[in-house]
Structure formats: structure tokens, C-alpha cells
Amino acid sequence: EAGVTQFPSHSVIEKGQTVTLRCDPISGHDNLYWYRRVMGKEIKFLLHFVKESKQDESGMPNNRFLAERTGGTYSTLKVQPAELEDSGVYFCASSQRGGKGSYEQYFGPGTRLTVT
Amino acid sequence: AQTVTQSQPEMSVQEAETVTLSCTYDTSESDYYLFWYKQPPSRQMILVIRQEAYKQQNATENRFSVNFQKAAKSFSLKISDSQLGDAAMYFCAYRSAPVNNDMRFGAGTRLTVKP
Numbered sequence: 001e002a003g004v005t006q007f008p009s010h011s012v013i014e015k016g017q018t019v020t021l022r023c024d025p026i027s028g029h030d031n032l033y034w035y036r037r038v039m040g041k042e043i044k045f046l047l048h049f050v051k052e053s054k055q056d057e058s059g060m061p062n063n064r065f066l067a068e069r070t071g072g073t074y075s076t077l078k079v080q081p082a083e084l085e086d087s088g089v090y091f092c093a094s095s096q097r098g099g100k101g102s103y104e105q106y107f108g109p110g111t112r113l114t115v116t
Numbered sequence: 117a118q119t120v121t122q123s124q125p126e127m128s129v130q131e132a133e134t135v136t137l138s139c140t141y142d143t144s145e146s147d148y149y150l151f152w153y154k155q156p157p158s159r160q161m162i163l164v165i166r167q168e169a170y171k172q173q174n175a176t177e178n179r180f181s182v183n184f185q186k187a188a189k190s191f192s193l194k195i196s197d198s199q200l201g202d203a204a205m206y207f208c209a210y211r212s213a214p215v216n217n218d219m220r221f222g223a224g225t226r227l228t229v230k231p
Contacts, residue, residue: 042220059218107162109160
């Protein structure tokens with residue numbers, strides 16, 4: 001079974017530019033989460049999809065961040081325009097909805113974003 | 117709001133010895149889950165061990181075990197017979213009882229294993 005994949009693995013952009021991160025969850029997982037880790041700090045929750053619907057986006061820092069999950073499969077996280085403080089590692093995780101084992105979130109390898 | 121604190125940014129252990137990583141958390145909830153995740157260098161995070169708050173018995177997974185002290189809100193991870201492959205960043209995490217909730221993480225502890 002393929003795990004959670006994220007693309008790209010690294011991205012270096014200039015302040016003011018736009019970047020789109022992609023996450024492919026494990027097939028059949030309805031829950032998809034985005035998290036971010038700023039260097040040396042804790043991993044923070046950004047938002048949660050259940051299928052294509054945003055269940056909780058309370059962690060999104062501001063309106064420069066836009067997440068989508070069309071069709072309830074893969075998700076994208078767009079940052080526009082990027083600021084220096086957006087640098088960090090963006091993790092995606094997925095989990096099943098309900099049932100046994102649904103409490104485990106499976107994480108992708110992360111996308112390291114550097115804004116210069 | 118729930119918070120998770122890992123007070124040890126870095127730890128090191130000699131191969132074959134035992135090391136304990138600390139984690140404390142703050143919550144007003146009575147039902148929740150606690151996790152330890154491991155992220156090896158340049159690899160993705162994987163679940164090491166989990167503990168349900170309603171269970172008094174400490175979880176164990178082979179060489180990994182936890183010391184869960186609910187009243188003290190403490191959740192430490194003990195790694196016995198440390199191996200070189202245990203070198204990684206370890207994150208302690210908290211999740212409220214509803215299974216689809218998001219996770220709250222600590223800042224992580226970087227573990228080095230010396231041969």
C-alpha cells in the first residue's frame with residue numbers, strides 16, 4: 001500500500017511569489033490534514049478535510065493560504081503571496097474515517113519551503 | 117487549548133543503553149490519546165507508540181515503552197537497548213478523543229545514538 005506522498009520535497013521561492021504544495025493521501029482515507037513546522041518549533045495544525053469538505057481550518061495563519069481537495073482525493077495548499085515567515089516544513093497526513101485504527105494519522109515526508 | 121511540551125531539544129545515548137524522552141501536556145479533557153512519532157533524517161514521520169488516556173496500563177511496543185502519569189500529565193518514552201536506527205527526531209503528540217481530530221505536537225527531541 002502506497003503511503004502519503006507530497007510534492008515537491010523542497011521548494012525555494014522569493015518573497016511575493018506563489019507556491020502550490022500537493023499531498024496525495026493513502027487511497028480510501030477520508031481525513032486529510034495539513035500541518036506546518038517552523039524551524040525548531042512544534043508542528044502546528046493548519047486544517048482538516050473530510051473528503052472534499054473543510055472540517056476545521058482554524059489553524060490557517062491568514063488568507064494568503066488556500067487549501068483545496070477537489071473530488072476528495074489529493075489536496076493542494078497554495079501560498080500567495082509568500083512571505084519570509086511562511087518558511088518551514090509542511091506535512092500532510094491522512095487517516096480513515098471511523099472504525100478500527102482510524103485514530104492513526106499517517107504522515108507524508110513533508111515539503112520544505114524556503115522563502116527568500 | 118491543549119499544549120504539549122518537550123523540554124529536551126536534544127538527547128544522546130550510547131548504543132545498547134536506555135534513554136528516556138520527556139513529554140508533558142496540558143488539557144482539561146479526560147478522554148484523549150497520546151502518541152510518540154519518530155522522524156528519521158530525510159524520512160517521513162512514523163508512529164512509534166500510542167496510549168489511550170482511559171487505560172492505566174502503560175503501552176509497550178518491543179523496545180519502546182511509555183510511562184503515562186495521567187494526574188501529572190506526563191508521557192515519557194523509554195527506549196531500551198538503543199540501536200543506531202533509533203536516531204531520529206521524536207515528537208510527542210496529543211489528540212482529543214474524537215478520532216478525526218487534529219494532533220497537537222511538541223517541539224521535538226533530537227536523539228543521537230553513539231556507537
